Amino acid sequence: MIKCDIGFARKFIEDDAYFKARKKADNALDQLRDKTGPGSEWLGWRDILADPNDAELEQIGSLGEEIRAKADVFIVCGIGGSYLGAKAVIDALSPHFGSNGPEILFAGHHIGGKYLEEMLTYLKEPKEDGSAKNIYLNVISKSGSTLETALAFRILRELLEKMYGEDSSEHIICTTSKERGLLNKVIDEKGYRKFIIPEDVGGRYSVLTPVGLLPIAVAGIDIRTLFYGAVSAYNQYEDNAEDLLEYAALRNAIHESGKTIDVFATFEPELTSLGGWIQQLLGESEGKEGKGIFPTVATFSTDLHSLGQFIQQGQRSLMETFIIVEKPFSKLRVNEIEGDGDNLNYLAGRSFHEINTKAREGTTEAHSEGDVPIVRISMETLNAENIGKLIYFFELLTGIFVYSLGVNPFNQPGVEDYKKAMYRLLGK
């Protein structure tokens, strides 16, 4: 179960304001369930959990295994919702160093030429035994026309065609919409394998579709456990969404009170990328019509040594949301040394988990005293099931909170503005 504790934040909000916001949250949940809110044609992220497609999970799982067995390198080519979810889950559940399967690289998520150039060089370099790397490429784009992704795909596709000739179609898997978009033209031409992104699931809500699931499976993570974690959260909140309603109401009341920034912070470096996924999910959903609380991401205690000063004493425009793992997932303890030259023997025998927990408790105390409302979201252990639950927790929270602001959570009209200006400047 995902726990949500608003206790450290609730005291910053008057009862009247909270109960008013709570009413809005209750109505927002009704709108989601009855499909009566704006953008209700985009609620497929709920439907896929209400009626799981086991055959597709099986198919993605076995392709993931096949690629794991064959590939040295697997490239995820996508941007925004087409890579952030996969990266979040993979980083949360994979080893930091070394690899237990193909090396997973990301491309198509920016226009940095040096990065792509160096990637090409790296891909062409032989392995230690002198043989060529076996490379697989998963291009992921619902629209098929996103410039960053399309450009990287063009460059990488050329390399794979040079390396594998006719067989290159074996090495390229496309994840895109059923019929729309330019990628479908290329798929028809070249015969690439294809996975479909349901029309009614927007990019930032798509991690539990083939968009996220194939890369996650290639990383060796059990996608069924992940997916069914989300399914159990779905069932739980269909039954009782009290926690989420409280959190959405509180966030709404904090928004009303004029706070403009929510720092999504974790004390576990494994969860930094999860912050990136939450940032898009909430940010693109709520940031419209002059409304929203800007979601930003921090990893503590690292960033307490850079952003901590501002959070403690800078402009009081902040709230924080801590993402917590309760149980230790490392055994490391502090060793005792003779002479205690570094004065750390007082910690000897204690685990890093305990020290990290004290850092979190100390931060909660200090930031609360600095008038920063803190919400604590926690899972008991870091595993695929709980990450699945957390994914649905934040998807549903986003839907409820953004509807309670009176905003459509499922479009992103503002993103087009930079694209239009860029295309004009490029002479498209």
Ligand SMILES: O=P(O)(O)OC[C@H]1O[C@H](O)[C@H](O)[C@@H](O)[C@@H]1O
């Ligand atoms: O999957 P794609 O169509 O390439 O879209 C990738 C991303 O870019 C867009 O500009 C949107 O703002 C995002 O919501 C989306 O996730």
